[in-house]
Amino acid sequence: MASVLVAGLLRATPAQVAVLHKQAPEFVRNDLSGKKVDLNAYRGKVVLLNFWATWCGPCQVELPHFAAWQKQYGPAGLQVIAVSMDDESTSVRPVVRKLKLDFPVVMGDEKLGILYGGVLGLPVTFLIGRDGKVNERIEGGADLKALESKIKQLLAQR
Amino acid sequence: MRLGCNARVIPFAALALMMILFTAPQCRAQFSGGEVSSASAFSIPQAQLIQPDSLNRLLQAGGANVPLMFQVGSHLMFTQAHIPGSIYAGAGAQPSGLQLLASKVASTPKNKLIVIYCGCCPWGHCPNVGPAYKKLRDLGFTNVKALYLANNFGDDWVTKGYKVERGQ
Incomplete structure (x- = not known):
């Protein structure tokens, strides 16, 4: 599992590596329904922060799993937040409905991408621990088994 | 036997x-x-692919060999990092993107070396380069290359230390 999770790190730029094991860059955005999403408000939870786009094939494979995990592990403290890197929200809403994504989906921008070391390929997933630190950066389609296992591990940490 | x-x-x-x-x-x-869909990056003939190190060498050499370069993917990714001198030409997967691309090359000689790239996601999943390549060929351009970014722009260009710039 470790090798799979580290694989993304080996390909990362220095700016992307710099984000790891530090406090997750703070952001506040409105989700697609206009509700405020403040990353700080989720401190104490394990946050799965996923950058995706409607035109990204591997993203569409992962997202339903993340939705299922939100249901399954939400009560234990998991919060999924998705950041769409689409240029416009009009194409995002139908996909969110179709995939039944029952977690906050916000629109990304250049600033947010750079804040997280540069989102220069999709998908990219960050796992943020209860302490607010970035625990993992997974680039490309994640090994879902390994990722779920890591989530459980982080949820077990109090 | x-x-x-x-x-x-x-x-x-x-x-x-x-x-x-x-x-x-x-x-x-x-x-x-x-059948390989023209929407697929796999529809681009192998001979029309250019590897990142080859393009980088062309850019370093400068002069008349520097191609006209278009990023045909996400504008959000373009603003974060793109090849210096390249122009944003709209997402190849969308009709509006192909229209923008056509307008950008309207006054370009048909034999000019044009390099298109995206790097939004792994090559086989990229929805943009295939249609953009086809559009340019349909418009009569004879010297079009697609930058082969196996994983994405970050992995195959930025992490290799090749130059990038930010902004519009």
């Missing part, structure tokens, strides 16, 4: 060669035998 050494080796070598051809992503378009 006893088979000679070559007779025993050749079938295995042929099998190995076939396996390589069928599994190498950049070769699938030509050897899959099935």
Whole structure:
């Protein structure tokens, strides 16, 4: 599992590596329904922060799993937040409905991408621990088994 | 009849060669035998791909060999990092993107070397380069290359230390 999770790190730029094991860059955005999403408000939870786009094939494979995990592990403290890197929200809403994504989906921008070391390929997933630190950066389609296992591990940490 | 050494080796070598051809992503378009959608990056002939190190060398050499470059993917990714001198030309997967691309090349000589790139996601999943390549070919451009970014722009260009710039 470790090798799979580290694989993304080996390909990362220095700016992307710099984000790891530090406090997750703070952001506040409105989700697609206009509700405020403040990353700080989720401190104490394990946050799965996923950058995706409607035109990204591997993203569409992962997202339903993340939705299922939100249901399954939400009560234990998991919060999924998705950041769409689409240029416009009009194409995002139908996909969110179709995939039944029952977690906050916000629109990304250049600033947010750079804040997280540069989102220069999709998908990219960050796992943020209860302490607010970035625990993992997974680039490309994640090994879902390994990722779920890591989530459980982080949820077990109090 | 006893088979000679070559007779025993050749079938295995042929099998190995076939396996390589069928599994190498950049070769699938030509050897899959099935229809490859023009929307797929695999629809671009292998001879029309340019590797990142080759493009980088061209850019470093400068002069008349520097191609006209278009990023045909996400604008959000373009603003974070793009190849210096490249122009944003709209997402190739969208009709509006192809229209923008056509307008950007309207006054370009048909034999000019044009390099298009995206790097939004792994090559086989990129929805943009295939249609953009086809559009330019349909418009009559004869010297179009697609930058082969196996994983994405970050992995295959930025992490290699090739120059990038930010902004519009």
